[in-house]
Amino acid sequence: MFRIRNKEKLAKDITRIIVEAPVIAKEVKAGQFAMVVIDEKSERIPLTLADWNKVEGTITFIFQEVGFTTKKLGQLNIGDYIQHILGPLGHATEIKNFGTVVCIGGGVGVAEVYPVSHAFKQAGNRVTGIIGARSKDLLILEKEMREVCDELFITTDDGSYGRKGFPTDAMKELFSVIEKSTHTKYPDLVYCIGPVPMMKAVSALTKDYNIKTIVSLNPIMVDATGMCGSCRCTVAGITLFGCVDGPEFDGLQVDFDELERRLR
Numbered sequence: 001m002f003r004i005r006n007k008e009k010l011a012k013d014i015t016r017i018i019v020e021a022p023v024i025a026k027e028v029k030a031g032q033f034a035m036v037v038i039d040e041k042s043e044r045i046p047l048t049l050a051d052w053n054k055v056e057g058t059i060t061f062i063f064q065e066v067g068f069t070t071k072k073l074g075q076l077n078i079g080d081y082i083q084h085i086l087g088p089l090g091h092a093t094e095i096k097n098f099g100t101v102v103c104i105g106g107g108v109g110v111a112e113v114y115p116v117s118h119a120f121k122q123a124g125n126r127v128t129g130i131i132g133a134r135s136k137d138l139l140i141l142e143k144e145m146r147e148v149c150d151e152l153f154i155t156t157d158d159g160s161y162g163r164k165g166f167p168t169d170a171m172k173e174l175f176s177v178i179e180k181s182t183h184t185k186y187p188d189l190v191y192c193i194g195p196v197p198m199m200k201a202v203s204a205l206t207k208d209y210n211i212k213t214i215v216s217l218n219p220i221m222v223d224a225t226g227m228c229g230s231c232r233c234t235v236a237g238i239t240l241f242g243c244v245d246g247p248e249f250d251g252l253q254v255d256f257d258e259l260e261r262r263l264r
């Protein structure tokens with residue numbers, strides 16, 4: 001049983017909970033996730049480990065209340081218990097000093113790009129963050145991202161905050177500035193997590209510039225042990241499983257059309 005120590009509403013339908021889970025907190029690395037089962041009648045859902053505190057023995061989940069189970073999770077309060085949390089799962093992000101890294105997060109994906117941006121910064125990279133949401137009231141973790149990024153660009157679909165448009169638009173703008181500049185160079189790595197159309201568009205753009213691109217995929221998961229095959233996706237023409245081979249893959253090689261179809 002895992003006790004909820006803290007709960008906070010970050011935006012409309014987006015909630016952050018801090019949960020006591022010392023064993024997971026001790027082991028987790030940026031980029032990993034956990035399977036959560038609220039109680040004996042609940043389905044299993046994958047949630048990214050958005051933060052952790054090894055001293056306090058806590059882990060953080062940030063989730064959007066979009067379906068039956070995430071809504072049920074959102075109804076739990078401080079002091080309530082989650083029955084099972086299995087993790088950390090998946091391969092951790094490869095963290096090293098690449099040079100310059102652009103970290104892009106869209107929607108609730110910002111919660112997932114935050115620990116990775118933090119880890120890249122700690123490894124000595126220059127980190128440019130681009131985060132986006134549909135509107136200002138849905139934007140999360142701006143303050144946290146500012147703390148770990150050397151520069152941060154914000155986009156909203158409706159223009160209510162930051163630049164009007166999508167994170168891809170901010171990235172295009174960034175690239176056109178670099179193109180005209182004599183002293184800045186293209187990033188050594190682009191890391192992207194968010195809605196599939198966004199990851200697809202980012203990867204299509206970086207492909208033109210031949211920039212190494214890592215995306216963290218969100219296929220449907222059931223068992224998260226590599227047995228059921230529900231999370232399969234095609235990368236470089238090979239069938240791989242999001243839960244045990246991922247969740248991160250080479251964005252330039254992912255079959256996003258198939259992923260979109262399977263998520264539908």
Ligand code: FES
Binds near residue numbers: 222225227228230
């Ligand atoms: Fe079943 Fe990945 S979730 S194989």
